[in-house]
Amino acid sequence: MILKKIELVNFRNYESLKTRFYKGINIIYGDNAQGKTNLLESIYVLGITKSHRSFIDNNLIKDSSKKAIISGAINNGSLDIDLNIEIENNNKKLKINGTNIKKVSDYISNMNIIIFYPDDLELLKGSPQIRRKYFNLQLSQLYSNYFIVLNDYNKLLRMRNEYLKKMNMNINVDMNYFEILTNYLIEKAIILIKMRYKYIEKINLYCEKIYQDIGNINNFNIKYKPSIDIDIKDDQKSRSILKKYYDNYLKYDIKMSCTNYGPHKDDFEFLLNQNNLKIFGSQGQQRIAILCLKLSEIEIFKKYRQTTPILLLDDVFSELSDNKKNNLLKYISKDIQTIITTTELNNLDKKLIKKSKLFKIENGKLIKVKEVKESE
Ligand SMILES: Nc1ncnc2c1ncn2[C@@H]1O[C@H](COP(=O)(O)OP(=O)(O)OP(=O)(O)O)[C@@H](O)[C@H]1O
Ligand SMILES: [Mg+2]
Numbered sequence: 001m002i003l004k005k006i007e008l009v010n011f012r013n014y015e016s017l018k019t020r021f022y023k024g025i026n027i028i029y030g031d032n033a034q035g036k037t038n039l040l041e042s043i044y045v046l047g048i049t050k051s052h053r054s055f056i057d058n059n060l061i062k063d064s065s066k067k068a069i070i071s072g073a074i075n076n077g078s079l080d081i082d083l084n085i086e087i088e089n090n091n092k093k094l095k096i097n098g099t100n101i102k103k104v105s106d107y108i109s110n111m112n113i114i115i116f117y118p119d120d121l122e123l124l125k126g127s128p129q130i131r132r133k134y135f136n137l138q139l140s141q142l143y144s145n146y147f148i149v150l151n152d153y154n155k156l157l158r159m160r161n162e163y164l165k166k167m168n169m170n171i172n173v174d175m176n177y178f179e180i181l182t183n184y185l186i187e188k189a190i191i192l193i194k195m196r197y198k199y200i201e202k203i204n205l206y207c208e209k210i211y212q213d214i215g216n217i218n219n220f221n222i223k224y225k226p227s228i229d230i231d232i233k234d235d236q237k238s239r240s241i242l243k244k245y246y247d248n249y250l251k252y253d254i255k256m257s258c259t260n261y262g263p264h265k266d267d268f269e270f271l272l273n274q275n276n277l278k279i280f281g282s283q284g285q286q287r288i289a290i291l292c293l294k295l296s297e298i299e300i301f302k303k304y305r306q307t308t309p310i311l312l313l314d315d316v317f318s319e320l321s322d323n324k325k326n327n328l329l330k331y332i333s334k335d336i337q338t339i340i341t342t343t344e345l346n347n348l349d350k351k352l353i354k355k356s357k358l359f360k361i362e363n364g365k366l367i368k369v370k371e372v373k374e375s376e
Contacts, residue, residue: 001112001307002337003043004080006072010065012038013364022357022372026339027348030361036341039361040115040312043339046072046083047111047310048137049092049104053119057090074111077307081110105151109144112309114297116316120290124278128267135268138297139199142304146195153188157259160185165257185262186242192263194232200224200268202304206296214295214327215288219273222293227265287319295331308336317347325349 008017013035028036037053041060044052051060061068067088074081084095094101101107123134140147163178204221211220228245230238245261246253253259270277270289277286301309311332317325317340329352332338340356342348358370 001077001310002075003046003111003310003339004073004075006043006046006070008039008042009067009069010062011042011060011068011070012062014038014042015062015364017364017366019359019366019368021337021339023337024335024372025352025356026337026359027345027353027356028339028341028359028361028366029343029345030341032343034361035364036343036361037117037314038364039366040117040314040339040341042070043072043310043312044113044115046070046085047108047113048141049085049094049108052115052117057087057092060087072111074310076110083107083111105140105144105147108140108147109142112141112301112305112307113312114294114301114309115312115314116291116294117312117314118316118319120316121283121286123290123293124270124281124286128265131268132264132266135196135199139195141309142199142300143195146192149188149191149195153185153192153263156181156185156188157262157264161258164253164259167254168257182243182246185259186239186246189228189242189262190230190235190238193226193228193230193238193266196224196226196263196266197232199300202300203293203296206299207292210292210295210331211288214291214324214331215285217272217285220289220292221271223269223271225267225269226263227261227267288324291328295328298331298336311336311338313338313340315341315343317342318344 002023003021005018005020008014010016017039028039030036041051041053045060051057054060067086069084069086071082071084074083082095082097084098086093094104094107096107096110122130136146136150140150160178160181163173163181166173200222207222208218208220212218228242230241232238249260270281270286270293272281272285272289277289281289298309298311301307320328326349329349340348345353355372356370357372358368360367360369
């Protein structure tokens with residue numbers, strides 16, 4: 001997959017920007033606070049519809065402007081697709097090839113992105129919510145059905161919680177309807193848990209080898225820890241396991257006015273020799289673990305979507321040793337479009353710079369420094 005060009009209007013510190021990217025490696029360099037991260041963020045928003053670093057969409061609009069526009073042209077391996085997002089009043093309008101798209105699920109799996117950025121470590125060190133959000137997004141990029149089921153699950157969860165709140169306040173509710181809600185919730189939960197299991201299984205097929213290559217250590221894997229475990233081979237059995245849980249914890253759920261168990265409480269662990277890296281890992285081991293996860297995801301995209309995702313690397317080279325940098329480059333520089341930002345060109349290998357398209361960024365203005373001939 002290739003991002004051919006992008007156009008921004010009033011996005012962050014960009015009043016207007018129009019540029020074409022090379023199908024291989026693109027390097028954007030510039031001092032602090034010039035707009036490097038903002039540019040990668042705009043590409044991320046174009047694909048994912050949300051920012052990786054701000055929950056509030058209005059933050060993306062340039063100060064004192066009303067509307068931000070991001071447009072881009074991608075080629076997904078066989079087709080050219082135009083994508084367009086307008087952000088105004090915390091609202092987003094999505095377009096594919098000029099046609100309005102109502103459902104995010106119809107939009108989100110068109111442009112696949114994997115981003116590496118300095119705060120990535122939070123994925124390992126932070127709360128389970130951060131990991132759930134991450135894996136939900138990765139699964140949604142891969143399977144639009146996952147995104148649909150997840151939205152249904154969240155809707156049912158909100159409805160069930162409303163009922164629990166009423167029961168807590170002794171308001172009479174229709175218990176038959178509550179039962180139906182719970183059963184629907186269980187059906188969606190089974191799909192999500194099964195897809196999460198399968199995804200992590202796929203990741204682990206690649207992860208250990210990559211970790212060995214980059215970190216020179218064996219026995220690394222990621223473990224999915226569902227809050228209620230099921231039998232992924234037997235839906236009937238899973239139904240009764242979940243049903244029993246929800247029955248047994250009904251009193252507790254009413255007391256807390258919310259559903260205490262289910263996929264919305266799941267977690268994922270990064271294990272090295274069975275030890276949780278969150279607790280036992282060094283900073284270096286943790287960083288490699290995140291790199292491995294993301295490099296494995298590239299392999300999964302290649303295998304299951306027959307295309308490579310677009311890689312965004314925000315200032316990640318300054319924190320890796322030369323050896324690890326080279327190992328990482330070995331993985332990424334093969335026919336995969338990559339957009340790298342850095343404050344210091346010296347952080348990057350000369351050979352890499354030679355084969356890359358080079359841009360300099362100054363106060364929201366992008367200056368092309370070096371082209372690569374498309375045949376190279
Ligand atoms: N909504 C906005 N409107 C205008 N300017 C903004 C907006 N949001 C952020 N900025 C500004 O954009 C500038 C560039 O930010 P960005 O994070 O892209 O810098 P950077 O080049 O990645 O810097 P660093 O090397 O420090 O990471 C900052 O000065 C920031 O304050
Ligand atoms: Mg930055």
